[in-house]
Structure formats: structure tokens, C-alpha cells
Amino acid sequence: MTTTPLSRAIRFTRRVKEIQVSPTLAVLNKTNELIAQGLDIVDFGPGEPDFPTPPSVAAAGKDAIDRGFTKYTSALGTRALREAIANRYNRRYGTAIRAEHVIAGTGGKQELFNLALALVEEGDEVIIPRPYWVSFPDQIQFAGGTPVFADTEAANRFRPVLASIEAVATEKTRGVIINSPCNPTGAVIEESELRKIVEWCVSRGLFLVFDETYEFFVYGGVKHASAIRWFNEYPETIIVVNSMSKTFAMTGWRLGYAVAHPDVIDAAGKIQSHSTSNPSTIAQAAAVDALNGSEDEVKRMYDAYCERRAYLVPALNAIEGIRCAEPDGAFYVFPDVSAFFGRSGIRDSQSFANFLLDGARVAVVPGLAFGADGFIRISYATSMERIREGGERIAQAVANL
Ligand SMILES: Cc1ncc(COP(=O)(O)O)c(C=O)c1O
Known part of the structure; x- marks a missing residue:
């Protein structure tokens, strides 16, 4: 292969070679693509509140x-x-x-x-x-x-x-x-x-x-x-x-x-x-x-997270194969899904996340991204209605595994 002056010019430092683009990006990109195609995806990916900034x-x-x-x-x-x-x-x-x-x-x-x-x-x-x-x-x-x-x-x-x-x-x-x-x-x-x-x-x-x-x-x-x-x-x-x-x-x-x-x-x-x-x-x-200022708006968000968490944790634990520890804080749950590994080509949390996206139209973040491959992260910073819908879709999809 000939080396052009340009490719000689593009050389990267050890610093940048050693770090990874966030492994969560692959799922996020795919999710956005599917949403852009008009598919109805329940998106449990985002790490940000679904509420507006207080007025x-x-x-x-x-x-x-x-x-x-x-x-x-x-x-x-x-x-x-x-x-x-x-x-x-x-x-x-x-x-x-x-x-x-x-x-x-x-x-x-x-x-x-x-x-x-x-x-x-x-x-x-x-x-x-x-x-x-x-x-x-x-x-x-x-x-x-x-x-x-x-x-x-x-x-x-x-x-x-x-x-x-x-x-x-x-x-x-x-x-x-x-x-x-x-x-x-x-x-x-x-x-x-x-x-x-x-x-x-x-x-x-x-x-x-x-x-x-x-x-x-x-x-x-x-x-x-x-x-x-x-x-x-x-x-x-x-x-x-x-x-x-x-x-x-x-x-x-x-x-x-x-x-x-x-x-x-x-x-x-x-x-x-x-x-x-x-x-x-x-x-x-x-x-x-x-x-x-007043924290009234923050308390309203807090109350909504409480209600969602109270629904989601037992709903996930009711699905055979999923084990979800009760999280004490933040707005994520981190269930163990390793029981599904080895079934239908699912090898790890990444392929399980792909399976949920393709098979259930539910986006989650694979635990691999956080150094824990047996798990997935589900954000409940989304409405109760979407949480219910997503929970039902996951239950139906894994029932066929
Ligand atoms: C644990 C933790 N620390 C820090 C941050 C950084 O947040 P920001 O840069 O938006 O203040 C985040 C954002 O997701 C986080 O989850």
C-alpha cells in the first residue's frame, strides 16, 4: 500500500489509542437508526432525566x-x-x-x-x-x-x-x-x-x-x-x-x-x-x-422515579431468568441476564442487548460497558407508560428463548 503524505500525517498519540469510544455508542447508534426508520422503540438507554429543566x-x-x-x-x-x-x-x-x-x-x-x-x-x-x-x-x-x-x-x-x-x-x-x-x-x-x-x-x-x-x-x-x-x-x-x-x-x-x-x-x-x-x-x-431556590420540582421528579422503580424491579424479577437486585439510588436498574447466555446465539450482554433491540424493540445498555458482562442497564428516566410497555416486550421476547 502506498503511503500518502496525508496518511503519514495522521498519527495518533498513545493517549488516544489507549482509550475506547464509549461501548454504549454501538447500541445508541443502532437505536437512533431504528427510530429514524419510524420503528417504535422503547428506549431504556438514556442516562438523563426525561423531565424539563424547572421553569x-x-x-x-x-x-x-x-x-x-x-x-x-x-x-x-x-x-x-x-x-x-x-x-x-x-x-x-x-x-x-x-x-x-x-x-x-x-x-x-x-x-x-x-x-x-x-x-x-x-x-x-x-x-x-x-x-x-x-x-x-x-x-x-x-x-x-x-x-x-x-x-x-x-x-x-x-x-x-x-x-x-x-x-x-x-x-x-x-x-x-x-x-x-x-x-x-x-x-x-x-x-x-x-x-x-x-x-x-x-x-x-x-x-x-x-x-x-x-x-x-x-x-x-x-x-x-x-x-x-x-x-x-x-x-x-x-x-x-x-x-x-x-x-x-x-x-x-x-x-x-x-x-x-x-x-x-x-x-x-x-x-x-x-x-x-x-x-x-x-x-x-x-x-x-x-x-x-426551592427544590419542589426536584421532589416531583424524585416521586416519579420512586413510583417507576417500585413497578419495574418486581416486574423484572417476575420474568423467568432475570434477577434484579433492588437498587437504592440513581435512576437505573441493573439486572443479571446471564441465564440467557448460550441460548439462541446470545453470548454476552452485548448480544443480549442486540436481541432485545431486534426482537423486542427495547433498547438497553449492555453491562459490558460498565465492566459487568452478565448484566444490562435499564434507565427508568422515561414515562410509566413506556416502562410498562418495555417490561411487557422484554417478558414476551425472552419467553421464546
Ligand atoms: C456517575 C456520573 N458521574 C458524572 C457524570 C457527568 O455528568 P455531567 O458531565 O453531565 O455533569 C455522569 C453522567 O452520566 C455520571 O453518570
């Missing part, structure tokens, strides 16, 4: 445009927003967080990315409980580090425990990432276990990134335990990442934040100042309104 929050964004509040801000976010984030934590947890402890960026994802680049060196290992949210391992790898997985048990509702983290720690371990409530399993870490993990990280000089993007969505009397509780005591260890996306149905506004030691904030801010700079000024104005 008062949207109005604050419109008002920002009308006022001409549309220019660059400080790269780390406006002082008003950083104070609103700090004060919200201080009100709820009695912490003493100040604007200097806060950075706002273009989604929680950007803050996690900044933190990986700021804290992880070539050769460092970062421990991540498995099943994990898709971006954690690739972000660590992109930064030159190695993700190391600490398995969780379905029988323990996938809750992270110190023992499994300790079991995979080495002298190269640089930090731990805990996501609670967890995407994809809905697991909510217990406060006593989180305390142990915090203290273990402190004793070994590790960072603890605590991602509480789904903090508001915890069910059935379970309480959300946040690592922010120990921030006053251990500001050098604890880094909390959060987002407007899920709590306030603001996914497209792209606004997330991190709370950490001011030196960590400065380091993340340096990176941000050379990449995206400030998050959208308009989104920042809307976020201030959301953080300072």
Missing part, C-alpha cells in the same frame, strides 16, 4: 441572556456560583466550604477529567469499584494511569466495601474513586463503610474522589452518605464532584463542579483555563437560581 431555572438562564450576562467569566466560574455551591453544602452539612474550595466547569465530567490530569502520573494506579461508570477508567488511562478494579457483589447491592479496595491496593495506588449513588448499579455506599474508606485513604496519603452526581435520588429509607461530611477534617484527601445535570434535569446546560483543597482547585483550574475556560455564563446564572 424558574430556565427563566434565570433567559434572563441572563436578556441582561447581556453573556461574556467570559473567571475560568473557575463566577464568585456567585462558587459561593452558591459552597453555601448549599454548608447549609446541609455544617461544613465551612468557601468559594476557594470550588471549581465549576462544563459538566461533572470535565471536573473529573481535570482532576485525573492534575493528580495522576504515568504509572499511578487508581482504584475504582466495579461495575463502574464508563468514563472513570478511560479518564485515568488518558492521564497515563492504570485503573484497578475492586469488585462489588450483587448480593451486597453492589455497595463498595473497604476490604475489596484494600485487596487490590499496591504501592503504586494513588487514589480511589467512589461513585454513590452509582451509575449503573444504583448502589449507595453505607456511611460506616465510607468513613472507613476515607480514613484508609488518609492513612495512606491517597486522594478520594467522591462522585455524588445522583445524590438526590436515594430510595426506600436509605440515606445518602456524602464524603463532604469529613471535608473539614480531611481537606487534603477528599474531593467531591457533583453536577446540575441529574438533580435539576440540566444535562444540556453542561454544568458540574468539584469541591477540594484550594491547591487542588488551582491545579484543576489551570488545566481548565487552557481548555474550555469558564462553563457557559448563561448556565452559571441558571445554576445559581437552582442552587439557591
Whole structure:
């Protein structure tokens, strides 16, 4: 094959070769294709609320445009927003967080990315409980580090425990990432276990990134335990990442934040100042309104998720071959479908997801994407009517397997 000057020019770095395009994309692309062809697909794929952004929050964004509040801000976010984030934590947890402890960026994802680049060196290992949210391992790898997985048990509702983290720690371990409530399993870490993990990280000089993007969505009397509780005591260890996306149905506004030691904030801010700079000024104005305002709309969304979860978990468990642990949080269920592997050409979660899409016109995300091949993720961020329809379609399709 002749090598043209162009193909010599297209050479990629190790960084980009080592990371994967999200494995969820294959199913998503196929789903969108089928929907575009006019097929009626029940889409359990999306990781975003099906509710609109609360009207008062949207109005604050419109008002920002009308006022001409549309220019660059400080790269780390406006002082008003950083104070609103700090004060919200201080009100709820009695912490003493100040604007200097806060950075706002273009989604929680950007803050996690900044933190990986700021804290992880070539050769460092970062421990991540498995099943994990898709971006954690690739972000660590992109930064030159190695993700190391600490398995969780379905029988323990996938809750992270110190023992499994300790079991995979080495002298190269640089930090731990805990996501609670967890995407994809809905697991909510217990406060006593989180305390142990915090203290273990402190004793070994590790960072603890605590991602509480789904903090508001915890069910059935379970309480959300946040690592922010120990921030006053251990500001050098604890880094909390959060987002407007899920709590306030603001996914497209792209606004997330991190709370950490001011030196960590400065380091993340340096990176941000050379990449995206400030998050959208308009989104920042809307976020201030959301953080300072009433949570009535969020509670309405919460009530809807409660009702859907209460229907969906028993409906799935009533299907022979599906075992679904009751998730304590987020808006996903993560049933075990491995009983179907080996039947009708189904080999793994990917082929099971394809089978559901082709045979039942139901889109789900294969567990493979989250490091757990026996499972699928079903998002219940869709209407009760669609959830009922999707549940019935799955039951009918697998009955023939
Ligand atoms: C666990 C978790 N963390 C972080 C994010 C990032 O959200 P965003 O970038 O929209 O703030 C997501 C989004 O799906 C998530 O599921």
C-alpha cells in the first residue's frame, strides 16, 4: 500500500489509542437508526432525566441572556456560583466550604477529567469499584494511569466495601474513586463503610474522589452518605464532584463542579483555563437560581422515579431468568441476564442487548460497558407508560428463548 503524505500525517498519540469510544455508542447508534426508520422503540438507554429543566431555572438562564450576562467569566466560574455551591453544602452539612474550595466547569465530567490530569502520573494506579461508570477508567488511562478494579457483589447491592479496595491496593495506588449513588448499579455506599474508606485513604496519603452526581435520588429509607461530611477534617484527601445535570434535569446546560483543597482547585483550574475556560455564563446564572431556590420540582421528579422503580424491579424479577437486585439510588436498574447466555446465539450482554433491540424493540445498555458482562442497564428516566410497555416486550421476547 502506498503511503500518502496525508496518511503519514495522521498519527495518533498513545493517549488516544489507549482509550475506547464509549461501548454504549454501538447500541445508541443502532437505536437512533431504528427510530429514524419510524420503528417504535422503547428506549431504556438514556442516562438523563426525561423531565424539563424547572421553569424558574430556565427563566434565570433567559434572563441572563436578556441582561447581556453573556461574556467570559473567571475560568473557575463566577464568585456567585462558587459561593452558591459552597453555601448549599454548608447549609446541609455544617461544613465551612468557601468559594476557594470550588471549581465549576462544563459538566461533572470535565471536573473529573481535570482532576485525573492534575493528580495522576504515568504509572499511578487508581482504584475504582466495579461495575463502574464508563468514563472513570478511560479518564485515568488518558492521564497515563492504570485503573484497578475492586469488585462489588450483587448480593451486597453492589455497595463498595473497604476490604475489596484494600485487596487490590499496591504501592503504586494513588487514589480511589467512589461513585454513590452509582451509575449503573444504583448502589449507595453505607456511611460506616465510607468513613472507613476515607480514613484508609488518609492513612495512606491517597486522594478520594467522591462522585455524588445522583445524590438526590436515594430510595426506600436509605440515606445518602456524602464524603463532604469529613471535608473539614480531611481537606487534603477528599474531593467531591457533583453536577446540575441529574438533580435539576440540566444535562444540556453542561454544568458540574468539584469541591477540594484550594491547591487542588488551582491545579484543576489551570488545566481548565487552557481548555474550555469558564462553563457557559448563561448556565452559571441558571445554576445559581437552582442552587439557591426551592427544590419542589426536584421532589416531583424524585416521586416519579420512586413510583417507576417500585413497578419495574418486581416486574423484572417476575420474568423467568432475570434477577434484579433492588437498587437504592440513581435512576437505573441493573439486572443479571446471564441465564440467557448460550441460548439462541446470545453470548454476552452485548448480544443480549442486540436481541432485545431486534426482537423486542427495547433498547438497553449492555453491562459490558460498565465492566459487568452478565448484566444490562435499564434507565427508568422515561414515562410509566413506556416502562410498562418495555417490561411487557422484554417478558414476551425472552419467553421464546
Ligand atoms: C456517575 C456520573 N458521574 C458524572 C457524570 C457527568 O455528568 P455531567 O458531565 O453531565 O455533569 C455522569 C453522567 O452520566 C455520571 O453518570
